[in-house]
Amino acid sequence: MVVTMKDIARLAGCSSATVSKVLNGADQHISQATRERILKIVEDSGYVRNSIARGLKKKNTNIIAFVLPDIANPFFPEIVKGIEDESRRFGFALIVCNTDNNTTMERNAFKFLSSKMVDGIIFTHSIQSSDLEDILTTHVPIVIVDRLFKNETKGLGQVYIDTREAFIEGTTKLLEKGCRNLVFISGGVLHENDRYQGFCTALTKAGLDSCKEMTYMGQYDVETGYVGIENLLRLYPDIDGVICGNDLIAIGAMKALQNRGLRIPQDVKIIGFDDIYLSQYMLPALSTIHQPAYEIGVHAARMLIHNILHGEALKQEKLEYQLIMRDSV
Amino acid sequence: MVVTMKDIARLAGCSSATVSKVLNGADQHISQATRERILKIVEDSGYVRNSIARGLKKKNTNIIAFVLPDIANPFFPEIVKGIEDESRRFGFALIVCNTDNNTTMERNAFKFLSSKMVDGIIFTHSIQSSDLEDILTTHVPIVIVDRLFKNETKGLGQVYIDTREAFIEGTTKLLEKGCRNLVFISGGVLHENDRYQGFCTALTKAGLDSCKEMTYMGQYDVETGYVGIENLLRLYPDIDGVICGNDLIAIGAMKALQNRGLRIPQDVKIIGFDDIYLSQYMLPALSTIHQPAYEIGVHAARMLIHNILHGEALKQEKLEYQLIMRDSV
DNA sequence: ATGAAAGCGCTAACAT
């Protein structure tokens, strides 16, 4: 069982330096005979080079990582695809780490990733915001995606959309359609929530009152949407519009509404956020605010890799959202 | 900017061996003073150890990988959670690699992972079956999950459910409910498809004919379900039951059916497979065959890690499925 | 055209 380059070299009757050169294509000065001999042995022995050793020597791995908070939310896989496609163009592989919205796992992931395991990291932090200052002050380049950092941590790249504005637009649409008893259901914490701020701004602008009681906060998942509606409906039986922090929440909310015999959109209108691929398959098809997830991935990867390869500065990039009207409004 | 252990050692006035001991908790013989001094410096300098170097020396990384074919299918994230939870108990981190049902990416992933990047791999192969013999003959332990390998490749672990039997049961249920014009929509290739075989077996057992024309094969995604129904309906306007290779397909199929004005389950009954968390949120709630995805992840991780840690043999483990009747049948 | 040698940053056995 052959394992190392040294073994290959011994079998081929040459030095490991020569083997290395052949395997890396730096073989302009290697005779055809030697090259073939080496390649043959490599092939036969099923040798694969130890990338750990290689990484140690070269100080890079050609791998980038995407650290995300919830792999079960279809929004993130869409970003993954964008990152993957772009990475591949540059010969980078992608690994993804799920933190399950758990700060400890987030720290762990960063610990092993930033210790030279990968050349760069794309990151969406969990909703349990905690100080990550220390963790982000590593020496691998990082680009933040989706959920922004308020305190402009230095040296981070960011690609994002204007969430607040998107929610103003979404809420306004519901208002235009005649809703007067709007509720807001989302994940995260109320006071540091862009989405909530957009909701309030729109309400205020329309001369309506936005009170905290018309709000339910949980996770960014279907259960939150479901129990959110159940709770809210108990307090406000005449809800006629709901705006959700993401599509998963909207899907859960629709189910709860339908279970209560409420018709969408006749009795209550509902709008989501993200535009995951399943939204159009709902009944009724969900109206939502489209985030260009795939493009976010592409842009993030491109920025990161340009930094890794050519030291180009990491910057802030804003992408555009789009209101998609389907049948739930 | 401090970077290496040597730097820490210099600052602390000791050797890097001492630093290493402290950082690894092998410090029974280190004086409290030295320990504290070192820890302080590590803290202040933001030092993180180079896990590449460590991995090279120790010949392990305490990382396992899950290589999966489609990160956008919610079935896999559920497995991820099982793997994660179990891995964590043993101090292993998990990275996931998406192959997008693409053989080239599959090979690439294995190439860098098996070259000592990770201590073990959990793997669901893509539907483009190709010979992976060479790739699976690496020296890192592998456990296959979900989609089985026919040719019992030696030395691989497997955790699976009896798909064929599950589809017999599902199909039979539809038959019992009175369906006589069943169609089958799935991903992959017809002749090497367990799911299809289960479908046929049930039909034959009931004295019905299973013909290839009542079948549509594509990917394991919603689009396949949608266009599958559109195509099939063109040929067989009187379809009264559809059995799907997974829930995503079923969701797409439901939409197509509903768009045609067909009522579920009155006009046509439909059954899925996997029981992804969204299925119960569909309208009507999707009846499906539950795969214990989380447990599959747990079992796979446990088997893999036991092998890594104690050399326990990789084996075959069969888990149980369960027919879940909701409102689509 | 090929090889010798140094060293990437860390660990662990073996001194002291």
Add this chain to the structure above:
DNA sequence: ATGTTAGCGCTTTCAT
């Protein structure tokens, strides 16, 4: 209680 040392498997410069 701490340090010395010898690598882990690879790449790369510099000789030859």
